[in-house]
Amino acid sequence: MSNLQFLIILLLSPLLQGIIRKMKAYAQGRVGPGVLQPYQDLARLFRKDMVISETASWVFHATPFIVFLSALAATLMVPVITANAPVLAIGDIIALLYTLALGRFFLVLAGLDAGTAFGGEGSSREATVAILVEPMMMLAIFTAAVAGGSTKLSVISRSMHFFDSPAHVLAFAAFFVALVADTGRIPVDNPDTHLELTMIHEGMVLEYSGRYLALLEWAHYMKQMLLFTIAVDLFFPFGIAGGAAQSVIFYAVKMLVLAAAMAWVESSRAKLRFFQLPSLLGGAFVLSLLSLITFVMLGR
Amino acid sequence: MLFFVVVPLAAAFVCLAAKKSPRMSEYATLAGSVIAAGWVLRLAAGAAGGTVYFSRGYTLYCDSLSAYILLIISLLSVAASVYSVEYMRGELKAGTVNADGLRYYYFLLNLFVFTMMLVPLANNLAVLWMAVEATTLSSALLVGLYRKKQSIEAAWKYIMLCTIGITFALLGTFIMYYAGAGVVGAHGEAGSLNWTDLMRSARLLNPATLRLAFIFVVVGYGTKAGLAPVHNWLPDAHSEAPTPVSALLSGILLNCAFYGVMRFAAIVGVSCGPAFVQDIMMAFGVASVVIASLFMLIQLSAKRLLAYSSIEHMGIISLSFGLGGIYGLYAALLHILNHAIGKPLMFFVTGRIHSVSHGARLDGIRGFLKMSPLTGVLGFAGIAALAGVPPFNIFLSEFLMLKGLAAGAHWYIMAVFLIASGLVFFSLLRGFGGMLLGKKAKNPLPGAEAELHHGPSHEAVRTWWPASVMMAIMGAGLLFLGLNIPGGIDHLITRSMGIFMGRGSF
């Protein structure tokens, strides 16, 4: 039974997206669409026909599936409401991140496949952001892993209740920046614009339509929720050890809090120019480095 | 048994007599060298078995060391005479020498070989000295064969420096005699210059006197052997002599001079302990290696490059000889052989390259490999060998020397040597790689350059099939000796080591 907890992410990730949008709308004094809007979007896209570039090769066709499947496989490795599920054995946090990276790899390729300038631009920027984000995410995770005495999310989340060392604070700060960048949100990327100068993720998927686009969007939602879940598993795992009902409630609350934080960030910050990103992400990198070193030096 | 040495002399005069046909002198030279070589092989076989040959009156003497050197000389003289045919025919066609000059050349060549063969056979140290001086005189004329400015200048410096140097050697010999005069020689007369007698009574000789003698001798013969810093004649002479002569000069003449040093060192080593001799020899060796490796970096002409590489190798020989011990001595003697195969081969290759290139400069030609693949491949084998790259033979002797250095804990010398060998490798590869590889083209040179070096260039590469066969054999020898040292040679070397180690010296 506990092996099916991945369904939560699979099914509820569009909802989370909807909630974030709603919160953003509130924060910006708009009404905004209903929280179920993403489901309707997906449904609509699934029903649509597709227009595909002649230049595109089979990589273009394979990418949506690979991205979706990699996200799916990744969800299997993360404890959502309980940390003792046998299925978690198939991968630790590193495996999880690299599985996600597989999806990103193909997404970037697909951006190049249509042979347009937009796609190339999106891919190039995505690759750059990834280069800046992945190491710092890894470092933040190192800290948690060293503290938790394992790279298994289940063990880490069981190992502590609330983050209890200065290292964790720094690590979480870094991880949060990574989160913002990886989910393609302001100030790194603007999820709801198609202005070719600013878009990153949207640039890559510009050529997609219909089901493929649906799959990609869904995968994107899943990835977002997945990362949120990792964040809570690593840094606020309290309650996950408890009974099912309790942990479900705890989980919901944590997700809402994170969503709120995200919405707040997005509406209070302005999008950064692309070449200002290094200063932001580099700063976060230093943070994560510090967290690691402080942990090694001070211990917990 | 030892009087076969007159064979080359006879050949020489046949050449001089053969006024009508240049062919005649060619055949005489070939025949003479082959006969002599055959004889020497018998001799060497005997010596490897431990036999020692004397002439009446003990003026001529042949033990394993002499046989070893003789073997090298005679085999190389065969190679040189075969190649001479190819080379001089080319020169004749090019008009750089006339028929008369050809005859003259062969006469001197045989004379030169004769004098060199005399060196290792001489038992009497004065006779040894005379032989060495004679080699200078005969080869000086060869160096000056083309009556061009450079060749004359080179010959002049050569004869001047070597004669002066050798004067000191004679002084050393006299002092040695004086040291021996006190001691009653084995054969009645008071004081003998026979190496055998001196060696027998070495323990009784006055060490201080012998040291003085050795100093003069090592400067004298060292000049001739091309040890830095008294090597200066060598690059000029080697680069200006006709190519076969250059091969003989660097292949064996240097070793003949060094042979003299070795004979003296044996006596001195017994009398006043090895340390003195070893320090001097190692100092000369290191100096030669360093200076040569630095000079090789800046050479523009192929033959000068090879000449400096000869200095480097003489340095290696001297260094290993100075090291002494089983490693050092074996390395030194083996290296003499190895170098005597590799260097002449490279000179022959260079000669062929020059037959089509504009002048002797390294940038005078590109892409020779395409023009004559066999020669090109042999050239690569040659530079690999000279740079001490396994699986070629020179690596083995260098490896033994390194073992000796390690055993003696001479770490600084080893470091210096390794760095120097890196430079040498680079220079050789850059120089010859540049000529062998690249697009087939003759870089036009300023006319002055062209006439200043070997005359006009032919169109086709000058080859003569026996010469090609001979060069191929030499190339194979490089590889073979790198993988296996024949028993006979091993015996010769080990017995010769006995000369230096037998009485507890070295």
Next chain:
Amino acid sequence: MISLAFFICGAVFFAITPKKGLLHYLYLLYAAGAGLAAFSFARALYDLGSPGAAPTLAFALHISPALAVSFRGGPLQDFFGLLLSVAAFAASVYSSGYMKDNAAPRFQGIFYGLFILSMGAVFLSGDALSFLISWEAMSLVSYFLVISDTESEAAQNAGLTYATMTHIGTAFIIGAFMLAFAATGSLDFAGMAAGLAGKSMALKSAIFILSFIGFGMKAGIVPLHIWLPKAHPAAPSNVSALMSGVMIKAGVYGVMLMSLYVLGGPGAHYATWWGIVVLATGAASSVLGVLYALMEKDLKRLLAYSSVENVGIIFLGTGAALVFYSFGQTALAGLALAAALYHAMNHAMFKGLLFLGSGSVMHGVHSKNLEEMGGLLKRMPYTGLFFLMGSVSICALPPFNGFVSEWLTFQSLILGSVTPPAYSKVVTLLGGAALALTGALAAAAFVKAFGVAFLGMPRGPKAREAREAGFPMTASLGFLAAMCLILGVEPGLLLRLISAMPFAGLAQMGSAAPFHSPLTVAGGFSGFWPAAIFASMLTGLLAIIVLAGVFGRRRKITYADSWDCGIKALTPRMQYTATAFTKPLRVIFKTLYMPRKEVRISFKQKPLFVSGITYRSDITPFMENYLYKPLTAFVGKVALKIRHLQSGSLPLYLGYIMLTLIGLLLVWA
């Protein structure tokens, strides 16, 4: 032994076969030999545990009564032998197609065979002399292969740099051997190991550092790597595959041999800083290597730089192992060592695959320049597919083999946090950070390589006419790609072989990955199950297909131009180029790259009517300019100074004689 015979026959046949048309089939002989060798090595490794297991081969040859060379198989030797023979098998099969239309097949064929043989000899030689002989033979032969295009100046310069640097490296190796010889009186590796057991730390450290520099030169570690991106691309692709896949592993092998076997004899203890040095070098090599790979427009140079990166990763593992050994934490050391060995094998597979693939691409496009390619996936589908698999593996993405080894390396580096002192903790963890950065950069580099070469529109006529390569070539690519997948899904296969080695701590690794169950390390510190990840994806795919079949109705797919903002002709020149793709990184890392760009604008009529704009941008080779050029310049200056000693004046020379004499007299008096 039999395989040896095959190789010799091959070489001989190359020498004698009269008809040039048949030559390329002879490579199949090599392939057969390599295949046999692979089997014998693998069997030897499997039998290691069992009693009375005979070494793969053991014999000695006498050079002279005093000198002998000996060759002996052993666990480490067999492992690298296996690595060699598998790669050689693929490369030989490939060559049988690739060499069909080649300039000088005869020499190349001979040297190719000798190259493989000499590498085998290096891995199997049992004493210093035989090692040096085979080592230099390997270098020499590979030099000839590098310059096999004798007409090209670039190849010559590459060859010259390569040969010289490797010769200098050998000098260091000789130094290390001689130190050991002086200390132990033995040139036999076993003898050295036995003799060095009780010796002083200073001596051991000297030996270690010398050998590390010497072998590092061959392995291409930063900053000794500059020959590598010159030489590897210059050789024909089947050779580059072996050079990058196997020959640089000879350097790795050397480091392992010296540090683990010779210096790691019975009861040996290590200095921690050895491991730290190796680790730091590894980190630097991996990051810098991939950073330069990222900037390359030349496909083969890109691959060569990525070899630098991967060697760096291998050394990260090795270094961690040495650190752990120095603290006696053998189990962790075993983990790190296993990671390094595993990555060595992996790199042989996917780098071989990629180089061979690039060979096919050049075969089709007749160019190494990425900017002239594009859209090749449609024209050469198989090559494209396999190249893609190779790229995915080299980016360490599951479910391919690269991920397994990098995962193991990550684990060992994180576990560096359990070493006692703080500095080793920090260094190992920073190594982990470097590895993470490397992974991300590698992904970008190979996205660029594959995306620009195979996707989008053809960027030139050459690319438009590209044709798929012949059967043997694609077949061998397929073989290697399959190996990548298998080693990625079932790590137990290789870990069993690795665990057979006698180094402390490796034994545990055998049980770490039993078949069909998760791979767990360090007593359950962590684990993952590659096969399961793969399976889950497949089932997911199945599910999607089923669902689509059940619920989804058939939708129509229309094919049209890409979105072009309305301008009616989207030309290839509007695509992102390789240079454009990496532009952001050039800006971000400008302190390292020191990019130089020039923009030339030609006007029809100033200032408004522009007829053409050319934009060139490239990067300053940091090491060459700031390390090597000054060095060579200095040596040259010294040589020119010393030239005055030989000024040509006779009196001066006489002066030398006199001075020498007087000097010696001083000594005497």
Next chain:
Amino acid sequence: MPLIKKWIEIFGVIDFISIGMLLSVVAMSSAKRIESCLKAYVINSWLLALLMAAFAVYLSIPHLYIAAFFTIAGKCILIPYFLRKVIRELKVTREVEPYLSMPVSLIISFALVVLVYSFLAEGIFVAGVARNVLKISVSIILISLFTMMNRKKAVTQVMGLLFMENGLFLAGFSLTYGMPTIIELGVLFDMMMGVMILGVFLTQIKKSFVSVDLDQLTSLKG
């Protein structure tokens, strides 16, 4: 006869002669004109021959007379004649054109003598009448070497070489009291051959370099 022997012993004839040789060399090293160098050489050779004769008397070794005779024939007559011929052919100017001025070269030559004496002061013990001769001959050799370094003209270099040989012979006889005649003759022969060949090259140098200044013989360097 025995009387003469006694005289030789008493008056240290041997020393006188050798000192005389030394002086002639110094004279040569500071001479201005080629002719005077040649004269110095002739004197030097005569003294050498005289020394041999003295030894022959003193030690009553008959074959030294032969050696002395050949020395006179070769060194005092043949070689000077040959050299004069060469000089005339080459039409070299009379000045020797040294690099260093006369006083300097004088000082240096004396410095060399001192050097040699200090070197050979101990270590090698030559007994008997010839006790000083070795030192003298070595200094002769070194001085002539220095002279060769100091002169621009190729001819004067040949002369320097000849002086070196004389010094050498001096040493030879003082140390060995005469080796087997055959060897002496061989050595003498070699020397003369050498001089002949040098003469040949001299003419060729003149032909192709127009002058016999050594400054011009520096095209081969590096």
